[in-house]
Amino acid sequence: MGFLGQAWTIAWKDILGELRTREMVFSMLLFGFLVILIFNFGIEPGLRDEALVKPGVLWAAFVFAGILGLNRSFSSEKENDCLQGLLLCPVDRAVIYLGKFLGNFVFVLAMSLAVLLFFSVLYNVDVIAVLPGLLVILGLATVGFSAVGTLFSAVSVGIKTRDVLLAILLFPVLVPVILAAAKSSAFVMNGEGLFAGGSWLAMLVVYDVVFLAVSVMVFDYVLEE
Amino acid sequence: MRVRRLWKYYGHFPALRGLDLELERGRFLTVFGPNGAGKTTLIKVLSTQIKPSEGLVEVGGHDVIGAADRVRSQIGVISHNTYLYPSLTAFENLKFYGRMYGVGDLEERSRELLERVGLRGREDDRVSEYSRGMQQRLSIARALLHEPEIMFLDEPYTGLDQHASRMLRGVLATLHDGRRTIFMVTHNLEEGLEMCDEVAIQVAGRICYREPIDRVDREHFGDTYFECVGGGHKWDS
DSSP states (O other): OOHHHHHHHHHHHHHHHHHHHOHHHHHHHHHHHHHHHHHHHHSOTTOTTHHHHHHHHHHHHHHHHHHHHHHHHHHTTTGGGHHHHHHTSSSOHHHHHHHHHHHHHHHHHHHHHHHHHHHHHHTTOOHHHHHHHHHHHHHHHHHHHHHHHHHHHHHHTTOTTHHHHHHHHHHHHHHHHHHHHHHHHHHHHTTSOGGGGHHHHHHHHHHHHHHHHHHHHHHHHHHHO | OEEEEEEEEETTEEEEEEEEEEOOTTOEEEEEOOTTSSHHHHHHHHTTSSOOSEEEEEETTEETTTTHHHHHHHEEEEESSOOOOTTSBHHHHHHHHHHHHTOSSHHHHHHHHHHHTTOTTOTTSBGGGSOHHHHHHHHHHHHHTTOOSEEEEESTTTTOOHHHHHHHHHHHHHHOSSSSEEEEEESOHHHHHSSOSEEEEEETTEEEEEEEGGGSOGGGHHHHHHHHHHTGGGGOO
16 A cells, blocks of 8 residues: 555544544534624624625634644544554654545535535525635635644644644644635635635645645654654 | 663653663563663664664664664554554454555454454444453454564553453463564563563663573562662662
């Protein structure tokens, strides 16, 4: 089995485990829905800048709910010391990183799609019309989010206050992704098209490439420490 | 297995202090020692789970830092932690680890091992539904999947009931075939002495006693052990 096959085996193991326990996805969904709902109470209908506020609400929900999921990513490996079992396997550390990244990508994307649907109903946004553009942004942002999130989740796994620490470590690094994703989503949701926010989109692509590469390179050191 | 002047620091604390050790292929060495002697640290270094701070460590003829993947493909580890995913079934756990180790004919191999550890018929139950003893038996099957030449056992009897302990002894007896090297750390004198070829006592990060089993007076080994452990400070200098 090759590099990608082994990475997919790790991701599949995470997905299968989650399908059985539903611990991570349920808490992510609930939190995402709550954020959308609470913001809905605060934003009055007909607000002048409503079009500018909506993408921000959407991405706040994605990020907060996503971090909740990332917290579980490596902590689930702590049970029965499974992380050590994984590290004992004769595979490159990059395979382990990529496998965990793929699993997180699937969970965060699934949560984001469900939250997007809830958002469209509550905020009366016709997402079907702008879905292709939103999916591209969602996909790119989820890659960046999961790339950095997987790395920091591994950093914080052995620490008692990992829930707090992960959020503290992650937010500053995620600012470019959140900013670029919210800005590009605003262009798409306002009907200006995906490429109207071209520079923000480019920023997302560059962020994904840089942070995926850096994360793969430093993952071995993170695990060792 | 060859260890020369091995030091391992946790922060400023030396868990292993210039430890020397050599073990020939096919031998079974049991290392005894009290809590905090560095037994688990030693097994973690030998099995590439942590890197040594100083010294040379070769397992199966390969350096544990420079050729860690080669070492990992030759070793199997049985610990008091089972390394099993509770939400997956026994069969899924074996399939997962088998794929990571690149085991051929995985289905057949998994069934054969499940039979061997007495879990045939329960392979589709989730590990979370298993008792501690059953989990440890499955953990033995996991460690043997890729037919390792070297076995590391870290307190393998911890938390096992009579049945599971007997099963583990049976498996160890079949593993000890003169071709496979076995390295066990334990603080249980009775079980540790049962099958080994050589005995060592580790105190304060060093091996302070080592003898072939035929030169060990089993009845009075307890006294030797407590003499070493009690006089541990002698070895600190």
